[in-house]
Amino acid sequence: MMNSNLQSHSKIFKIALLGNPNSGKTAIFNLLTKLRHKVSNYPGVTVEQKMGIVKLNNGRLAELLDLPGTYSLTPESLDEKIVAEEVTKWVHGIHRPDAIISVVDASNLSRNLYLTTQLTDLGIPVVMALNMMDLVKSGTVDHHQLSEKLGIHAAIPMSAKEKWGVNHLLDGLWKVLESPPPDCSFMIPLNIPAIVSTTLEPLTSIFKENFQYSPRLAVAQALRVITRNSALELYRKIIQTLPGLDDNLFEKLIDTRGEIIGQIESLNYSHRILEATLRYAMIDDMVKSIQPDNEKILKQVTRSEKADRILTHKWLGPAIFISIMYIIFHSVFTLATIPMDWIDESIHKIGDIILRTMGPGMLRDLLVDGVFGGVGAILVFLPQILILVFFLSMLEDSGYMARVAFLLDRFMTKVGLHGRSALPLISGYACAIPGIMASRTIDSWKERLITILILPLMSCSARLPVYSLLIGAFIPAKLLFGFISLQGFTLVTMYILGTVVAFILAWIFSKFIPIQGKSSFVMEMPPYRIPIMGSVFHQVFTRAKLFLKNAGQIILAISIVLWFIASFPSSPNSVNGNHVEDSYAGKIGKIIEPVIKPLGFDWKIGIGLVTSFAAREVMVSTLATLYSVDNGENSIVHLSSSLVKDINIHTGKQRYDVLFALSLMVFYVFAAQCMATFAIVKVETNSWKWPIFMICYMSMLAYGASFLVYQGGRLLGF
């Protein structure tokens, strides 16, 4: 007895968190686990399972599994498939949780209850987190009646945003875990017509006899399986995995499903919407009794809807979107000036201190020219990257991104993409990798693949230091039409160039990629809200950490290696002290030079292009290291002025000019350089074919475009 008590006490409970997209699931997950996963006001932010540990109110620990948001257990997109597969496993006793937290958006009860009613069929205790109660007038939802009518164990009103109700949720959970109800197999509350019930009988019998489902679950699964083929497909793996099942069972399920669909259609019911029709009839009745004001609420025009009349207007909407993006990219260039100068000065001061305190020698030169010269040059651009991430996070958290997806859907469809491609593509302005992962919310494989293929063309934040360096050095700081900064305009042009070419290529790919498949665009418009600054700053902090980690690891290591190969063999007799040209680095650059000369690049840029394969921003630290080593004065150089003043000793002319800067920027817009991106494309497409194709097309595009800019410019006399 004592032993069994000990065993039960040491058991770690498993709890699953499920809910509609944008119902605040991840916010609740963070509150319960004290973790800081990304939350956002956009449906589909969670695209993979996350695990955390919850401390229950009595001190016991439980594992909490956060699954991607889904509207139902019938899988449509890839992230919904994860949920449906996981739930099907639970039904068969694999990784079955002890309880489910069903997260429901209280301000949108009818739609959110659909999933909850499906979860109640599983026979697993359900506790409802009635979230977003801060958006609902007090007393408008009778949560006691709601839990009673649904047959769930508790419905806990709460607000993850205002951080209240969490303790009640933990209490409710503990009650269910401590004394689980003996039997959850009560009869299905759906009002199914007798004739439909009889028609479904052969399928329900298969589920009852072969899988030992309860009558309620058997009916629910029969309804789901006839709705979508994807629901039936879930059983293929289950039948292969579970022992003792007839190998022909899947074929039997297919045949029976086909027959029943025919009969259902002959009864003038549509098999595709049968489950939805029956469930919504039940939910509507329920909501009427627990939320009498529901009709009135539905008829009210919310502030969000009023705002949408302008922000999603046919003409005004796109104009506002373009203006917002322009302001963001322009601000990145202008707002960051002061913190950038401050970082630059600090790095130079540290360099001076090292020069004053250390005796002359190889280590001092390495620290000043390689470490602080190289890494310092890249750290200067941190404020620009953080400002960009700050604005993008603000947009996402405000709910505006869902409107952008809606606005762009028609255009996206024309070029072979999908409305849901909008967020991954805009995320690509910060970094392509999370963008590629976010493309999982796109149902059709073809549309998802095209999104992945064009995503690296959206200029990521790693290109920003390269653009900023070249613009700052070569583009005059003057105003166009008296109010548009030419430097800011050039930066925006680089972003637009990448985006426009990405759309053109998407259209071309859609014509040549033979995979069939198009998905419809259904997306929830979340209400606008003031962004949660904690969440926004958390994202900015995460990006800063990643940038500094990169700078402190790979960029530092490359700068050190580069310092060595740029400093040796030392040639005291080199002309004008330009000994880098005679060094190993110079020799490598000279080998590459003939290939890149038509683009206006020389051996120094050649070295930068090679090191950029580790990370694009390494181009800046590479040039900084080369100029620092070349500089005989033993101090950290100002990179942009070094670029402008660099004279080619062989020709006596300025080495770099505006045309070179434009050519190099265009090269960076299109070039395939980020290894991490190709690694994730390989992972997400499960094939080498697509990353290799991506490297090939991007490299050809970069070379061709850069060649056109440089040679075209020269022909025109620039």
Add this chain to the structure above:
Amino acid sequence: MEFQEIIALVFGILALLFVIKKLVLQFIRPGSDPKCEKCIESHNRFSRK
């Protein structure tokens, strides 16, 4: 060899080994990149059959 040269060479060798390790890992274990730490996990779930 001077003290500064020895330390600088140690840094150089360590940096070179780090760069090589990063490059090799990138190809043989794509998920090892900190930017896509979830790659392997998600790969298992999202593999297209």
